[in-house]
Amino acid sequence: MSLTARNTSSLLIDSLCDRARKENIAVAGLYCDFVSQQEQTITNIMGAILKQLVGKVGIPSYLREAFEEGKAEFGGRGLRLAGLMGMLRTVIASLSQVFICVDALDECLPKCLPELFKSLSDIVRDSPSTRIFVTGRPHVRGDIQKCFAKAVVIPISPNPNDIRNYVEMKLRKDADPEAMNNDLWADIVRVVLENMSDMCVRPFIIPTLSMMDTYQRLCVDSS
Amino acid sequence: MRWLSPLEPNNRHQTVRNDRLDGVGDWFLETPEFQEWRSGEGGVDKAVLFCSGDPGVGKTYLR
Numbered sequence: 001m002s003l004t005a006r007n008t009s010s011l012l013i014d015s016l017c018d019r020a021r022k023e024n025i026a027v028a029g030l031y032c033d034f035v036s037q038q039e040q041t042i043t044n045i046m047g048a049i050l051k052q053l054v055g056k057v058g059i060p061s062y063l064r065e066a067f068e069e070g071k072a073e074f075g076g077r078g079l080r081l082a083g084l085m086g087m088l089r090t091v092i093a094s095l096s097q098v099f100i101c102v103d104a105l106d107e108c109l110p111k112c113l114p115e116l117f118k119s120l121s122d123i124v125r126d127s128p129s130t131r132i133f134v135t136g137r138p139h140v141r142g143d144i145q146k147c148f149a150k151a152v153v154i155p156i157s158p159n160p161n162d163i164r165n166y167v168e169m170k171l172r173k174d175a176d177p178e179a180m181n182n183d184l185w186a187d188i189v190r191v192v193l194e195n196m197s198d199m200c201v202r203p204f205i206i207p208t209l210s211m212m213d214t215y216q217r218l219c220v221d222s223s
Numbered sequence: 224m225r226w227l228s229p230l231e232p233n234n235r236h237q238t239v240r241n242d243r244l245d246g247v248g249d250w251f252l253e254t255p256e257f258q259e260w261r262s263g264e265g266g267v268d269k270a271v272l273f274c275s276g277d278p279g280v281g282k283t284y285l286r
Binding site for chain 2: 006007008009010011012013014015016028029030031033036039040043044045046047048050051052054063067070071076078079084097099124125128129130131132133134135136137138140141144148150151152153154155156157159162165166169
């Protein structure tokens with residue numbers, strides 16, 4: 001998933017958490033990732049959401065009992081999806097509002113998607129004030145709208161100010177500051193921004209990589 | 224709590240937020256779409272907000 005969208009997810013989570021602190025509101029979410037795809041099963045995803053919500057309301061007695069029962073069986077049995085969903089329903093009902101954020105939906109295991117959509121739509125049906133935030137590559141839009149026909153879509157693309165700030169932040173953190181001078185700095189920023197037209201539909205990372213290439217080329221030229 | 228799920232989204236969140244640059248993306252929090260979504264007033268119909276963006280190439284190298 002693009003750095004831009006991932007940034008948006010983390011920004012949104014922080015913004016919601018800051019507001020939720022004083023209210024009976026909870027924020028839960030998940031960053032999907034190709035690397036740990038196998039672990040991102042539907043029960044693990046819903047379990048992670050429940051775990052985060054329980055952090056807000058405290059561990060309910062029925063969850064403690066289920067854990068004690070499970071622990072004594074077969075070396076420790078976990079909950080199945082139906083059990084998790086029942087507990088989620090109860091916990092969500094005890095809160096005035098719940099936000100669930102799923103980052104990089106397209107990196108979720110494809111066979112998990114139908115169950116994930118079904119589970120999310122069950123949650124919203126039972127608790128209509130629940131808000132769900134999803135990021136993903138454009139191609140998952142159809143899947144989302146199959147389940148949530150009126151989902152609001154916001155396309156994300158890098159904007160020049162964000163890119164300038166990001167490039168300058170990276171330059172400030174450069175491991176070899178002696179190689180930098182004002183002209184080189186200005187050239188790097190200029191070249192990256194000039195090439196933005198090629199990049200505007202691509203994620204943030206492209207300018208960053210291009211910047212590194214440019215930086216190296218300019219260093220070679222000036223030596 | 225690990226019994227509920229081995230996934231620990233908080234770890235990932237901490238990594239991403241530490242790497243986030245202040246101010247980047249603030250425009251998003253000001254969009255009417257986000258504000259309306261957050262209010263929760265639209266009920267079931269307005270429950271889902273989807274941010275779409277193209278994939279990154281080589282993001283692993285940046286981390």
